[in-house]
Amino acid sequence: MSWSELPTTALLTAAPLLLGLGALLSYRQPQPVAAWRLARATTLSGLLISAALLVLGLLSGPGLTGGWWQSGPLHLIMLLLANFIGFVVVRYSTHYLQGEPRQQRFAALVQAVFAAVSIAVLSDHLLVFLAAWLGISMAMHQLLMFYPDRPRAALAAHKKFLFARAAELCALTAFALLYLHHGTGQISTIVAAYTADSAALTVSEQFAACLLAMAALIKCAQLPLHGWLIQVVESPTPVSATLHGGVINLGGYLLLLFSPLLLQSVPAQALILLVAGVSSVLAALVMMTRISVKVRLAWSTSAQMGLMLVEIALGLVELALLHLLAHSCYKAYAFLSSGEAVQQDLLRRQAPARSPSAVRWLGALAISALIVAGFGVVAQSGFESTAFDALSPWVLLTLALTVLLAERGSRVTTGSLLAFTALAVVLTSVYLALKSVLGVVFPGPAHVTPIWADLWMSTLFVALFLGYYLQRHCLHRPWVQTLNVYLYAGFYLDEWVTRTTLQIWPHKLPRRARPKQLHPISEEGLL
Template sequence: MNWIEPLTPWLLALVPIVLALGAATSARQPRERAWRTAQVSTLCGLVASTLLLALGAAGGLPAGEGGWQTAPLQLIMLLLANFIAFVVVRYSATYLQGEPRQTRFVALVQAVFASVSVAVLSDHLALFLLAWFAISMGMHQLLMFYPDRPRAALAAHKKFLFARAAELCALTAFVLLYLHHDTAQISVIVGAYGDHSVEGGTLSLAEQAAACLLALAALIKCAQLPLHGWLIQVVEAPTPVSATLHGGVINLGGYLLLLFSPLLLQSAPAQALVLVVAGLGSVLAALVMMTRISIKVRLAWSTSAQMGLMLVEIALGMVELALLHLLAHSCYKAYAFLGSGEAVEQDLLRRRAPGLSPSWGRWLSAGLISAAMVAGLVVLVRGVTDSPAFAANAPWVLLTGALTVLLAERGSERNSGDLVGFVGLAALVVLAYVGLKSLFAALLPETGHTISPWADLWMSALFLLLFAGYWLKRHGLHYRASQTLNRYCYAGFYLDEWVTRNTLRLWPHELPGRIKAKQLHTALRGSSL
């Protein structure tokens, strides 16, 4: 396929160009034509990204050409972004009927995903940072779709400030890497660490600082505690905006760490920063999520927890699991937000089929069965392969806990069934985990990273703490300690209040006043007359 090589830069540039043209055209068209244009442009982007991934898998694309990257990581992310864009546009065409600013919305969505396509394909530090900035500015406008809502304005203000802080961290890191390597080409910089020529602990001070700044930028972008409040409050925006944010944009912090993972995995301070902040944040966010009633708020807390877990996976060196997690989370969150209108029906089903609190005997038997299944699988996998992808113990601890809950909580009418059926389902989950992880490990280059025993022990302890907290909040609310924990979780540990108060003190922002229903009704009657 030598004839493809000169066309490669144009093929790669086709996706963002089509989306950008769609955005520019939609902004000048009537509503119906604007939606049709957006559907055509996002469909073209989806088809083009699918063909590019197929060509890349067949070896028909060169490693890098014309400032673009064609590695499996970039092509997979490109396909994911365009799939989310197509789904969101198709859904929004019906959901936003009657809204006065539909044309503005459809143009901004296409512009955001055009910038996402540039960011994931870019092989230049400056172009990557410019695309990242364009994504943030476009999302800011989408989050202010209802500018008269005080909570939406407050959330957008906090996100604006935190995004600038993350971009400043990334800019400083990029300057340090450019000065150290004398190149702005991302593939060259990452390749300097991917060949394992630099052993851990021998990085220069500038490289260590760059790794820590990249880790900090990813933590901020992924809305990790305590800078998470804006992510919870932006549910004031329309549901398609939430699907765009949670399904296609917030994952870019994880993509940044995936992209520079060879550098991160050779910097012990950067790894420790991610493991401590994201590890604790994922556990706390998961516990807080259990106290929320609103489906969109629950999903927002879940995103913060899932992003923290994904960053932890990268810091442990399990980049293949992190990429699998990123893809699954994006598709699930987009589906969950777009299907949030069915929350009432699902709640009624839960009320008609309340779960029974498992006995201690059932918990013990479920734990023993899960531990035996996972232990047998660990022995089998490590006997067949010595891949570092299966070296860590923390994921096996998490999997054992999840299977224990699955097997123990099978007592409601909705989850009724015999033990054999649930054991079969658990075995299917285990096999899917190993199979998909092996597939993504084959797609990505090996990191050659040896997992630190202390990091592995730290995450194993956090996962055990997570399941202990889950049991207390789900089955032990009659204990005083559980009631105290539930009170703090319901308040989000007061972290966002502290951050909001200090943020507004450092950078005040005038919020729109609350609209009184009677005044609005009178104004509408006056305008109609």
């Protein structure tokens, strides 16, 4: 490491180091107030340092070097995101956990999680990355068990513990294969080899790509290994915000990091498109059947993670990064504001869905298709990137705008067709602008989306639209009600996985502190 790299390396090291020291000192504080004060100071410092690093990196371009850390746009953006979510969660937890025991331990664990996340997104060595990933999982396990007497929380933590070890074993095997093939554990060197060379992959490289895809699918809670993500809502709300807003995105980050390898492996792409594509559609439809706001958000996370992995497999890495950033901020906010669910439910009840006529649906589809086609022509002619060549994202955008235009009008949201058309144009413009900006900041490898992948995902998006229509406007039909029952149960996939998991690796669950008891009905109660 040269002398010119020392300042940047010191700043990059300071972010995880401050959080790690803050975790140690917060745990040893005699009073919760002092622990939270220290946690707020360390997370704010990490946020300011990561923001300064991102600005410095964007201004200096490829000239910014960080010694043993990676300091590219992807890594600095992820570092800023992690520290921002950590700062918000700590600020919220300071008041949320007032009066709870073991607050110092909670503050220490939250800082430890984001310290490990910072190391993972900056590390330039396979073993350091894997060790940080393991540290994140272990700290999250303790947070999920913050209320150890809750059976559902213990079951979720047990399943997550086992699935996380399986994901780490896949990653370890993939890293070993890559190390043996390239003769180095430096991530930047390995990724650069696939960026510069498009030669056919060997069998070991194909196997490594598939193992990385498996690790990401497991980490992102894709069906059928999704149940733990739904059940961890038993943990405190800040833990859910930490998990859904930050930690679960690391599966997507893993694939973004190794996207040059992944996009040269057809089997790995097919695996992700099959599993994550089906998971995103089913999880989105199951979410619509749930009433509990936190459970709905958990199903939404599984669906969003599946869609993000699909975007990476299609070669749309800049869109996947945009998706990751937007989902992290939105989902952290949604969990931390979940206490407003009653008010939101009242507003929803005041705005009953009106079933649009066939003419309205066809008109909305025609207008949406024209808007998207117009922007598609602009994107194709104005940008040289292949990121706009894939068809399926435009299909999804068209269907989303169709729903927006067709279902306009209720007690809460009213407006003319012209106003909603203008809104659709604005949303499409914002989508195109943000995707273009991230395409410049984080240009992905040159990749042409295979026609079979485009057709597969377009078919799934149409199926999602049809499922949405059935649930919203055809629930009075008996066969749709039967389908809705299976959707509400998640097709019983988690029950099967839970039963199988406990048979392979039994775990004694705690008993309820105050179990419900059935009392015989007295004669007076019958009168």
